[in-house]
Amino acid sequence: MILYEYPFNERQRTYLRLEQLYRRLGELLVRAHPVDHHFALITLFEIMDVAARADLKTDVLKDLERHKSLFDSLRGNPEISEHMLSQVSQLLEQCFNDLNAQSGKAGQAxxxxxxxxxxxxxxxxxxxxCSFDLPAYHAWLHRDERLRLRDLETWAETLTPLGQALELLLKLLRDTGVPQWVAAEKGVFQQAMPPGRSFQLMRLRIDPKLNLIPEISGNRLLVSVRLLRTENGCKPHLCHEDASFEITLCS
Incomplete structure (x- = not known):
């Protein structure tokens, strides 16, 4: 199944962009080729660019604090494991403290x-x-892979607290959703959002064998999915056949 995610607000949009960059960085750091380390460094810079938003750190800290307060309010509930509550609360507190201890924006050092x-x-x-533009960088790329990796890991450490906090927040958000199978009649699906609830993320899984691409739009009142089909590299066009896929709304 191919997973598509659609954020309903700018904050989640930023979180997902950063998550993708952190995942790419993690994959590149375990490789040894100079080209991989070159793109790992570029990814570090991209994380710094996205994280440069003035209120990002404040937003993440507020979300961590909000989740911790929510979990603390559930203590004493006989239907909820106290052990699991304590584990999650400790993770939230650790992420909060590590991120809060950093001065300035992520990667400012x-x-x-x-x-x-x-x-x-x-x-x-x-x-x-190129070597004639940055000879010192060209020389660094030709150093022993272990030395390059050591440098990259040292530089990446300054971005670790933000990455760990985002990983935890997005996991908690995704865990709030309940998957359900829906049908798109003639390639179109629409659903009114349940009243009284504010959703932040929609997750959609679709069978790759169907060769369909979802075009998603949504707001606090309505979510809409149009299924498109592409053939021979041409521009995608609307699929007029009935199809089904899995949808999850996360709050």
């Missing part, structure tokens, strides 16, 4: 590294990191 900022200033230029 890296901005004081002149060599890194020189690379960052040129990665947006096509082939801007």
């Amino acid at each position: 890296l901005t004081e590294n002149e060599s890194l900022m020189a690379i960052r200033s040129r990665v947006g230029i096509p082939a801007g990191t």
